[in-house]
Amino acid sequence: MLAVIKANAYGHGIVTAAEALGGADAFAVARLEEAGMLRAAGCRARIVLLQGVADAHELGKAAELDLEPFVHQTAQIELLEAWRGAHAFPVWLKIDSGMGRLGFRPAQVQAAAGRLAACGRVAGPANLVTHLAEAEQRGNALTRAQIDLFNEVTRGMPGERSIANSAGLIAWPDAQADWVRPGIMLYGISPFEDAIGADLGLKPVMTLETRVLALKELAAGDRVGYGGTFTARRAARIAIAAAGYGDGYPRSAANGTPVQVNGMPAELVGRVSMDMLAIDVSEVLQVSVGDPVQLWGPAVPVERVAASAGTIAYELTCRVSRRVRFERRP
Numbered sequence: 001m002l003a004v005i006k007a008n009a010y011g012h013g014i015v016t017a018a019e020a021l022g023g024a025d026a027f028a029v030a031r032l033e034e035a036g037m038l039r040a041a042g043c044r045a046r047i048v049l050l051q052g053v054a055d056a057h058e059l060g061k062a063a064e065l066d067l068e069p070f071v072h073q074t075a076q077i078e079l080l081e082a083w084r085g086a087h088a089f090p091v092w093l094k095i096d097s098g099m100g101r102l103g104f105r106p107a108q109v110q111a112a113a114g115r116l117a118a119c120g121r122v123a124g125p126a127n128l129v130t131h132l133a134e135a136e137q138r139g140n141a142l143t144r145a146q147i148d149l150f151n152e153v154t155r156g157m158p159g160e161r162s163i164a165n166s167a168g169l170i171a172w173p174d175a176q177a178d179w180v181r182p183g184i185m186l187y188g189i190s191p192f193e194d195a196i197g198a199d200l201g202l203k204p205v206m207t208l209e210t211r212v213l214a215l216k217e218l219a220a221g222d223r224v225g226y227g228g229t230f231t232a233r234r235a236a237r238i239a240i241a242a243a244g245y246g247d248g249y250p251r252s253a254a255n256g257t258p259v260q261v262n263g264m265p266a267e268l269v270g271r272v273s274m275d276m277l278a279i280d281v282s283e284v285l286q287v288s289v290g291d292p293v294q295l296w297g298p299a300v301p302v303e304r305v306a307a308s309a310g311t312i313a314y315e316l317t318c319r320v321s322r323r324v325r326f327e328r329r330p
């Protein structure tokens with residue numbers, strides 16, 4: 001298992017995540033700086049660099065940090081050919097089977113692999129990788145075609161194979177190959193639109209919490225927040241919670257987005273501001289200033305909040321801002 005902990009482990013804290021995921025066979029990050037943070041924290045595991053290196057300086061850093069770069073374009077092969085250091089790099093050859101982002105097109109794969117094998121700077125045969133564009137759609141025709149194309153292009157080549165992200169791992173058993181590359185599911189979040197983590201037997205890792213800052217009574221016709229996007233239809237009790245888009249809570253969250261106040265379900269009302277948001281707590285039996293508010297976590301699936309904000313959970317956990325205090329709980 002290649003555990004994907006890029007983007008600060010999807011916002012969870014890269015060093016904490018690497019410690020918690022000690023059973024992984026290797027870690028994958030997107031940037032050299034992320035790998036540097038892991039090594040500085042004492043991580044000795046294998047680390048794969050998903051975007052590879054950009055220049056000779058970065059290749060030198062990759063050697064120093066003992067990283068395994070992806071090779072997705074010819075310029076990266078040229079960097080390896082020009083490498084004069086003693087280090088030989090284990091590399092992962094990225095094949096574009098239909099994602100249309102990084103990687104060699106099928107017709108270029110044999111030549112790229114041949115150059116890597118011949119250059120003498122690569123340790124062992126290149127591992128072979130592709131990335132699925134629509135794996136979260138079960139039975140999707142493009143995914144079927146991507147898996148088949150990858151298998152066809154790599155037939156007879158040495159090197160270990162890797163195809164599946166979280167959605168591929170769960171929904172496409174024949175994409176498991178030698179290495180799976182789960183990201184989002186490691187954090188207890190579903191990669192599928194029609195499911196939450198709990199439906200897949202996953203437990204959410206992140207809880208985003210705050211407190212009630214103030215309470216107020218609204219009369220029918222009163223409005224809440226910037227732009228008056230919520231007007232009370234009847235008398236209502238509103239809790240103002242101390243969190244907003246300055247903390248990474250999405251400003252686009254709509255009226256009715258689920259929240260939990262003092263252990264009871266409630267709904268967001270009005271527009272989210274930088275430091276505050278409003279919650280209709282008319283149905284919450286007991287609520288006082290200082291009570292806990294769960295914005296997402298075990299009681300409030302982050303997938304639901306994301307759907308209500310027109311985005312995906314990946315973006316929400318990545319976007320939690322630096323002023324939020326992180327606490328690791330057992």
Ligand SMILES: *Cc1c(COP(=O)(O)O)cnc(C)c1O
Nearest residue numbers: 004131165166167181182183184
């Ligand atoms: C981010 C990433 C993954 C993990 O994807 P999830 O959907 O989070 O499981 C796997 N492979 C590559 C190449 C990635 O960039």
